[in-house]
Amino acid sequence: MNYLSVENIAKSYGERVLFTNISFGINKDQKIAFIAKNGTGKTSMLNIITGKDSPDGGQVISRNGIRISFLSQEPDLDPNLTIEETIFASENNVLKTIQQYEKALENPDDTEAYQKAFEQMEIKNAWDFETQYKQILFQLKLDQLDQKVNKLSGGQRKRLALATILLNTPDLLILDEPTNHLDLEMIEWLEQYFAKENITLFMVTHDRYFLERVCNEIIELDHGKIYQYKGNYSYYLKKKEARLQAEQASVDKAKNLFIKELDWMRKQPKARTTKSKSRIDDFYIIKEKAHQRRKDHKIQLEINMERLGSKVVELHNVSKSFNNKKILEKYEYTFKKGERIGIIGKNGTGKSTFLNILTGSIKPDAGKVIIGETVKFGYYTQSGIVPKPEQKVIDIIKEFGEYIPLTKGRQISAGQLLERFLFDRKKQHGFVEKLSGGELKRLYLCTVLIQNPNFLILDEPTNDLDIVTLNVLEEFLMDFPGCLLVVSHDRYFMDKIVDHLFVFKGNAKIEDFPGNYSDYRVYEDSLEPIKEEEKNTNGSTKKTWRKDANPSLSYEEQKEFKRLEKEIKKLEEEKKEAEAVFATGELEGDAIDEQSVKLQRIIEELDQKTETWFELSMKMEG
Template sequence: MNYLSVEGLNKAYGDRVLFTDITFYINQGDKVALVAKNGTGKTSLLRTLAGEESPEGGKVWLHPNIQTVFLKQEPNMSPLLTVFEAVYQSANPIMQALANYEKAMKHPEDGDRLQQALSDMDRLNAWNYDQKVKMILSVLKVDYLDRPLGQLSGGQKKRVALAKVLIDEPDFLILDEPTNHLDLEMIEWLQDYLKQAKITLLTVTHDRYFLDAVCNQILELDQQELFKYTGNYSQFLEKKALRQANEAANLARTKKLYKKELEWMRRQPQARGTKAKSRVDDFYQIEAKAKKKTEEGELELDIQMSRLGSKILELHNVSKSYRGQVLFEKLDYKFRKRDRLGIIGRNGTGKSTLLNIITQNLASDTGKVVHGETLKIGYYTQANMQIKTDKKALDVVRDIADYIPMNGGKKLSASQLMERFLFDPSKQQTFISKLSGGELRRLHLLCILMDNPNFLILDEPTNDLDIVSLQVLEEFLQEFPGCVLLVSHDRYFMDRIVEHVFVLGEGSQVRDFPGNYTDYRLAQAEAQKAEQLQKEAEKKAEKQKVEVKKSRNPSKEERKEIKKLERQIEKLEEKKQKLSEGFNDNSLSAEQIVELSKELNAIQEELDEKEMQWMELVEELS
């Protein structure tokens, strides 16, 4: 079944053309990713497909009998709603029943209301759906259901909106950067969730592992054209390289033809004949193709780094707690030259807190942080990205320095440096307020590097960066001669940069794991597998031990005691079964339900006690 058809679509803002004459289709079960540089129209295309913006030309057709949901980068939800209301507000009868059940459980004294809620849950068979809702909320750490949305951070709102989308189970998902504000475990869970065959997906994301694992089609928006590739991200890279090689060969032939036609144009007087006019028209088409840029910009950075001494940065017995929770304690570490260290852990385990302690923006509870005399930190974080919006991009850079030193004694002007950061001359003259999120982050990073640091601390530098920017940033960091300390939810980025990781959240001790993020996850999986095998072996040994003990010949008194316990256990099991069946009576009041629950718990406790006595007696026979 065809879910979406796009034919001859055009989009522009004033004189700025984003894309022209693009056509593609999405069918049921397709998982499609849209990739492009920042500022080339990815989000605008998604908004156009979702009906939030109008195209200048072309058609967008969405199947009228399917539910389509668009998750924006910054969801627009009423700040007056509570999280519970935002999540459970739905036309779906099952979600309405779940909402009524959750409300009724808060007022057990209202027996009629509780009974009606239980009846609706049974009638709609909503109990399994309830488990799914709670699972999604738990994984995404949406555990603040009574708080108004207006009191939440941007990241918390994004997780609430994502939870709502997944809970509603629409036929067609359009997701704009769904992995932003998720920790690594959440991303891996979402990745596995979206791989389900029944889900149809169109997404924009810079998470390349996510693209590899989830998507079976890639749409690339490049120089106002759309290119379609079958396969995941790795296959896309191979096919794109082949396309670019073919384009380069065609361009070489076109340039030869252009040179020949240019000579003819220069020799000819104003063309008057029909044939000559036709050749003139063809010339301008050839000229446009010959001058078309095919090579992507490169982020070439050869900045001369400040000298780094033998003592760089040291942590001695550093501990920190927050609201009674120990984040980490007794952390000792000495950074070495060219150290490449990543910090991983779930949200709330203290990653950013540790960075702020290292930069001495926050005091530790115990211990001390020692900075070497030659240490010069460049600290990139969203919190310190404060750039005046009434200035042009070039002026912001010039406020820091007009020139920066390069290796070999050369100097680089602010404008030249910006070009190497993929800011062309027109972008340099753009006011900050007009830059995209990714362009702002790139500019912020450029400003930090202008100060010539020898120790880079990067807190989530990949948010809003396109894949091209990520690739060139990775290449720079790999060659950077100083130290790099990195927090990022981009697993691919982490794997390419870091050589070992601090693991937070596994108790109060910070674990220093030798290897990158994928190495850590593989080791973790192996450890969990070994632990599971050990438990199974212990369980099997215990079972064999009991069977051996049961095979021994007990005395007459012991046999009588065993028989007695077995009869008692059998009667208790019968009572438990009858009580459990009693819950099926729809006429029960709330008080009767509570009373039945107490009686059932008492029976279960007695049953557990008798079974333990039976086990102990069998063990004594050995």
């Protein structure tokens, strides 16, 4: 079943043509990744498909009645609503039913409201959806339901928008870099969720493991043309290589034929026959084919790394806290030449703070950070470039000098360096604010590397970079002879370039793991789950929801245990009321029989539910 069709669309900005006559379709149950280089039209394509922008030509047709949701990189949320209000603000009737049930649970004395809410949950079969709702909130760490949207970080807003979209169960879900701002645990959960759910996806993402494990089709926009691959990322790489080889062979064949036909053209007399005119027309077609060339310029990352001495960086008894939250406590580490370290951990465990302490932008509360005399940091932060108003691209580089030193005493101009980072002459003299998100990141990477660091620190370097740029960056980093310290949620990137990991566990606990990210996941999965008591010691009255720490009960059993507690209390009250009617002595004849039957039914149901409650209670304690 076709959900959406893109028919012969075109888009240009002034003289810059992104694409013309582009067509493809999105069908039910397809999980499609859209791949293109930065600045070649990914965002424009998403905006056209979602109706945020219009094509210059062609049209986008969606099936009548299908529900389409779009998760942008910067979600548009009402800042005055709470997390819970944002989630329940949708038109999803099942969510409205769950909301009423949640309110009824908060007021157990109002048995009539609880009974009504319970019946609605049964009628709309909302129990499974409630389970999914709770799991999504838990996995995306959205537990403070009364927190206002305007108090949330960028990452929290992205997670809230994602949760809301998933709960609204659209027919077609369109995603722009869904893994940005998610920690590794959340990414892996989302990956598994999309892989198993019958959901139709169209996404832009640079996460290659995500592409590998979720997508069953890849659409590539390459030099203004569309190429479709019916498979995952590995299949795409193999088939693209075969396509490029076939294209090159076709061009080579046309070149040989062109030389032959050119010789014929030169020998032809001025008088042309009908047959020769046809051959002349074919000649110009062959000529065009023979002169085709791919404008595939790779980024050239070349720096004149400063010499790194034997003493690099030493941390001695370093401690750091924010209020009562410990980041580091008497931390000790001595960096060695050539170390390649990845940093992983949940959001808020102090990864960026650690980098800022290392580079001196944040002072520790106690202890010393000793920097070797030859160390020259190159620090790629998440904040990136903050350009001045109407600043041109080339002006950013010229701030570091008109000429940039390279290896072996060579140097190049600022313009030549930008060309190596895929900024042509026209783009160099354009305004920085006109660059795409990926182009901005590429320019920022250029400014970090041209300072010739020998200790390179990268904080989420893969966000917004296209796959081609990522591959070049990885090749460069694999040959980088200095120290390397990387914070990244890109598992493919981490696996390729780091030798060991700093695992930030929270509460100032940092584990040094001897391997890459995939090695660490295998190690973690091999461990027995550890039971932990969760205690609330801060007296908080904030409305929260969290998954119960009862590993002996499944989530369905936890839900049933809570429901039984409410129902048993209600039945006990009904039993008291029925017994009270007998105590009045006012019943006679058939009324006594009816009341006896009612009381017996209540007692049997109460016994049955109490027995089940005890079984779950014993299992929980065991």
